[in-house]
Amino acid sequence: MEDHRISALADLLAEAERTGQGTQPLTALHEDLTIEQAYHVQLTNIERRVKAGDRIVGKKIGLTSLAMQKLLGVDQPDYGHLLESMVIENRGEIPMRRVMQPKVEGEIAFVLKQDLIGPRVTVLDVLQATDYVVPALEIVDSRVSDWKIKLPDTIADNASSGLYVLGGRPMKVEELDLTQVGMVLYRNGQIENTGVGAAALGNPAACVAWLANALFRFGITLKAGEVILSGALSAAVNAQPGDTFTARFAHLGEASVSFTLD
């Protein structure tokens, strides 16, 4: 696919985000859109944002649960970029105009103290390179109407990233068993679902290792100080104006966020 077509697809997504009007799936326009091309569309929009003054602060990994992979008919995760403009403070508010069709997930976030360079990063490498983990809420969102996404659609759309919240207390990875960390997600005080670390590819650290290795082919390194959202521990829950979401994690504390009308 020529550069100008990649650029045109990036325009569609950027325009959808600017206007708040979802686009039709890119795969409806280009049935043959490959995963590789989709990542180039994603990178095009990220580079434009960085040029406009935003900054890359980390990465997110998506499609880490068997349920999500089945839903999209894929057998691997995907990833997107976290930007400075996506950060919401713990217990903060999100005006609905900042999002389009938001859903909320509870995750474990990693903050690195060393760079991680693929292509042979292991779980043990990730644990040794991690400064600390904290509980996180990810607000996923789609610039594609009605979330009608196939794998290349969500990849091109920055892996359906929206906003994110870090909360709780930072902990060293040696202080807990990441695979068994329990999580409860509440919406307005009601339990929506529960999860556990192993929901993300069996181990959240395995997701980070996958990411480091997947980034290698794009010449990208995970850098010290970066925040990595490692993947949802339970199903994403739709957010409505007025909703408050809280995720409580064993050992790690909680992260919370509210959605306001404007």
Next chain:
Amino acid sequence: MTMNNKALAEYLVSAETEKREVTRITAEHPELTVEDAYVIQEQLVGMKLEQGYRIVGPKMGLTSRAKMKQMNVEEPIYGYIFDYMVEDSGRISMSDLIHPKVEAEIAFIMGKDLEGPGVTGAQALAATDYVIPALEIIDSRYENFQFTLPDVIADNASSSRVIFGSAMRRPGELELDLVGVTLSINGQLKDLGAGAAVVGHPAHSVAMLANMLARKGLKIKKGDIILTGGITGAVMLSTGDYVTAKWDGLGEIGFTVSE
């Protein structure tokens, strides 16, 4: 109630003993109420006591929001675990069972009597000596696990087998609603959850049990071991399966399913 409670209890006990599935009792008695069903369950429990079996403790069922919604109920149900159901050999036999499923739970060992009404989760925790991990094998005596609420209550809440873990913790040592649990079969992750999947907190399940028993003038007794309800969903078992489950802070349990 016009039907014979004792005959219905015998019908269910013989289905269990003969390891065969039977037609649900509401097929013939659609008017059966929840109260009627507990009367049949009492008959069934009485028959097992007469046979010389001992009650280990009550168990709670339908404690997840998903199951309550599915059965359209507001509160869980209870049944009883007997000594012959406790499996310590590290294996269960398919030939002893009908169509077993497994779910991971947290069990409470009671240090004091607990009597409703009005008991809360905090009081339940205070009356608890230890919490331990447990794998419960449920095995409805009904065809294809198809039943209405009164059916499953009469059938002793599908109770069949239980495998307790050896890690005992004081209830205050853990945040029980945040204990993460994974359930795997032959190395493949089948289901997972956290303690809060059980009516918000496993201790809340014990409190609800005390309050439900109080309506019948009964109470939870010191020494009872209570199964609080599935943290994971129930997963179908097959011959040859090796089942493992892991609890954060409460260790692991494994068992095999033989012929």
